Amino acid sequence: MSDDWWKKMRKEIPGCGKFKDKGLQNEDELKIMFEDLRNTGDDHFCASSGVIPQSPNGGSNGGDEEAESDDDSEPEEITPSGKGKGKRPSGDDKDKGKRVKTSGGKWIEDQISKIVSLNERSTASVESMARREDNSGCSIKEVMAIVKECGAIPGTKQHFIASELFTKRAEREMFMTLDTPEDRFAWLTMKHFVKYGPV
Template identity: 60%
Template sequence: MSCYIFGDIIINILDSKMADWNDENTRILCELCAEQVKANNRSGTHLNKIGYDNVMAKFTERTSISYDKLQIKNKWDKLRQDYTNWKVLLKETGLGWDNERKTVRASDAWWKKKTKEVKGITKFKDRGLQNEDLLAEMFEDIRNSGDDHWCPLSDVVPQSPAHEIHVFNQDEEDGGDKDDESAAEEVTPSCGQGKRRRVPEKDKGKKSKTTRGQWMEEQFYYIVSLNEKTSASCESMARREDTSGCAIKDVMALVKECGAKAGSKEHFIATQVFTKKAEREMFMTLDTLEERFEWLKMKYEWTTRNDIFK
């Protein structure tokens, strides 16, 4: 973790000296990136080679500033983190709303505590998220994709925290089109297998041929370690059922039953707030269909009045 933080700080320092991301340049970048996402030029969590090339060319055309691919990628990562933090902030309950600053209103003590929980969230203390509509186009469908959580029952191998250091991998960003004979063989551990692969005696003391080989070796050990810690809990989660009567499917059935038809504002607000178990439990405490429908109506009015969706 310390290496991740150190690497992130170094990259941020270097990037800040070379790139001027003022409000106008950031807005233009967001517009261009959102345009490429709509054009299906995003592979996984980042733009592909075509997307990056288009953004760089159009950004230079509109601003007369030429940034390279790494600078654009670093800014993409920062914007994605900002968008994620903003969504985390909006889920907080018991806070006020500052219409002038377009952000939540909370005490200094609350912000100080929250900073320890979510890195970088205090940037929203004095001003809300800028370009939220464009950032939603860029990141909303991958924000909760589960890329940072892995269950051994899944065939998808996660990225480790070390990968989040801004290491530029040309083949990865280009969609893996280039051949690399020196690339290490892919190894995927089986579910429940917690022992590390033994390194043959003849290989000890030998240096990896490429940086990529070293990276793959680190990822293998990280995945094995993660497997040891999560296999039991993931198996349990796979078998777990919501027996509280507050499952999303059950609650949404009651939403329709009380008169909130699909497409109505009452049905819409239900799809937003009932992702939280506490909200579903509160809804279930209401006795009649009329009370539930009125609650949904008031919830929608309160949410829009406080600019939660803006």
């Protein structure tokens, strides 16, 4: 980006200047760490998607017209505070008589409650996984030994993809469902092809 753009951004976002020349650190590790995450938009709003999230009752929360039609309660009316005679009116007078809806606050409160609930369940799930011992024969060490037995020795693309995939338990379990060494070797070859293309 241009120097003028960076000057503007430094004013708007203090501390962002460190990214001008440096860029993102540990990019390769972050790719591995977050490679399986997908933004489906089902449980959150991504501003860059341009899609306004739906409220629990099916309506959009982006426009006043739709929000007003969802709520039968009477909106609050804003009245200006008392002004003395001879004083110049402030910009607040232009809002005189406008009606403001407060129902959006309830939707936000509901969404925050859902997020808190999901967070609590995720935390409990992660803690239980951390406590659980891996006695199923699917430890990384055991599976990598089977990888070598099927012909994927260190230095091959099959061994490399196995070392990337098998940090995740689900991938190890899938690999272990295959019956023969040939099937396992072919599966690793296909996984490498899907991720990196023909080499």
